[in-house]
Amino acid sequence: MTDALSRAFSALADPTRRDMVARLTEGDQTLSELAEPxxxxxxxxxxxxxxxETAGLVTRSREAQRRPVHLxxxxxxxxxxxxxxxxxxxxxxxxxxxxxxxxxxxLDPDAxxxxxxxxxx
Amino acid sequence: MTDALSRAFSALADPTRRDMVARLTEGDQTLSELAEPxxxxxxxxxxxxxxxETAGLVTRSREAQRRPVHLxxxxxxxxxxxxxxxxxxxxxxxxxxxxxxxxxxxLDPDAxxxxxxxxxx
DNA sequence: CTTGAAGTCAACCGCACGGTTGACCAAGGA
DNA sequence: TCCTTGGTCAACCGTGCGGTTGACTTCAAG
Numbered sequence: 462m463t464d465a466l467s468r469a470f471s472a473l474a475d476p477t478r479r480d481m482v483a484r485l486t487e488g489d490q491t492l493s494e495l496a497e498p499x500x501x502x503x504x505x506x507x508x509x510x511x512x513x514e515t516a517g518l519v520t521r522s523r524e525a526q527r528r529p530v531h532l533x534x535x536x537x538x539x540x541x542x543x544x545x546x547x548x549x550x551x552x553x554x555x556x557x558x559x560x561x562x563x564x565x566x567x568l569d570p571d572a573x574x575x576x577x578x579x580x581x582x
Numbered sequence: 583m584t585d586a587l588s589r590a591f592s593a594l595a596d597p598t599r600r601d602m603v604a605r606l607t608e609g610d611q612t613l614s615e616l617a618e619p620x621x622x623x624x625x626x627x628x629x630x631x632x633x634x635e636t637a638g639l640v641t642r643s644r645e646a647q648r649r650p651v652h653l654x655x656x657x658x659x660x661x662x663x664x665x666x667x668x669x670x671x672x673x674x675x676x677x678x679x680x681x682x683x684x685x686x687x688x689l690d691p692d693a694x695x696x697x698x699x700x701x702x703x
Numbered sequence: 704c705t706t707g708a709a710g711t712c713a714a715c716c717g718c719a720c721g722g723t724t725g726a727c728c729a730a731g732g733a
Numbered sequence: 734t735c736c737t738t739g740g741t742c743a744a745c746c747g748t749g750c751g752g753t754t755g756a757c758t759t760c761a762a763g
Contacts, residue, residue, distance in 0.1 A: 464597060466597075466600065467595050467596065467597055467600075470591050470592070470594045470595035471591070471592070471595035473591045473665075474588050474591035474592035474595055475588065475720095475721085476585060476587075476588055477721095479587065479588075479664075482668055483668055486668050486671035491739075491740090492739070492740065493738090493739065493740085501721090501722070501723090502722075502723065502724080503739085503740075504722085504723080504724085504740090504741080504742090505721070505722055505723080507740070507741070508720090508721070508722085509721085512720095526729060526730045526731075526738070526739055526740075527738095527739070527740090528739080528740070532668075534669050537665050537666075537668070537669040538669065540661075540665055541662050541665050541666060541669075543600075544594075544658050544661055544662050544665075545658075545662060547603055547604055547607050547653075547658070548655050548658040548659065548662075550607035596750095596751085598751095612709075612710095613709070613710065614708090614709065614710085622751090622752070622753090623752075623753065623754080624709085624710075625710090625711080625712090625752085625753080625754085626751070626752055626753080628710070628711070629750090629751075629752085630751085633750095647708075647709055647710075647759060647760045647761075648709070648710090649709080649710075
């Protein structure tokens with residue numbers, strides 16, 4: 462799991478970590494604040510935090526003995542960019558496919574049907 | 583790992599699987615076609631495929647003894663929706679935070695800063 | 704009916720992950 | 734100075750994952 466994208470997706474593959482991210486949109490929080498709702502040890506939450514941190518989804522500052530956790534938007538952008546790149550290409554291809562199928566149907570009425578919403582460009 | 587979002591993120595956390603998705607945007611492919619570029623056994627690729635399938639990122643049809651793999655866009659949308667929801671809220675909050683900090687500094691440079699609990703607009 | 708191609712199923716292996724407990728450190732406040 | 738608060742480090746444990754090999758199923762073609 463060497464690359465950034467893998468680390469990011471993997472980090473968000475855990476419901477607890479996604480919940481932590483969700484709650485961090487309300488503002489920076491300390492480890493103990495973050496840990497409070499969950500029924501696990503502080504160390505476990507600390508590990509989750511480290512996963513989010515090495516994925517670049519989160520940063521931590523120093524402030525006396527507290528280490529507030531701060532959400533970082535950049536890697537999220539990286540992920541959406543990746544997803545949307547392929548999602549869009551897929552959609553585009555299917556629209557082309559629909560066109561091809563429509564043409565085939567014109568030529569050959571016995572062509573096997575496929576349920577798809579219309580794309581009639 | 584019960585929920586759909588976890589399955590989806592987890593599925594894309596693997597570089598090989600992401601590559602398979604990328605290549606599927608070029609069109610439906612069979613298992614053996616998909617497996618060809620990778621230096622692993624066919625069974626390994628079959629497992630990867632099953633992960634993508636149970637995550638709903640991909641579907642497979644029957645066509646004689648071939649089982650072409652087909653990219654499905656919906657779950658990708660689900661993921662981007664989740665990500666963007668929190669990314670946007672984070673961005674918005676930081677803008678509010680900046681405003682708050684600026685005002686605090688104006689009023690009282692020694693203000694004991696209390697992390698979180700700002701909000702409420 | 705046999706052969707071959709495309710895939711699946713099952714068992715196994717090494718390793719990383721999520722969780723635990725226990726010891727430890729660092730910074731304030733009494 | 735001592736103790737509490739906030740957090741880390743280290744070792745361990747069970748489970749799941751990515752990978753392997755080997756046997757099996759299915760279907761089409763000879």
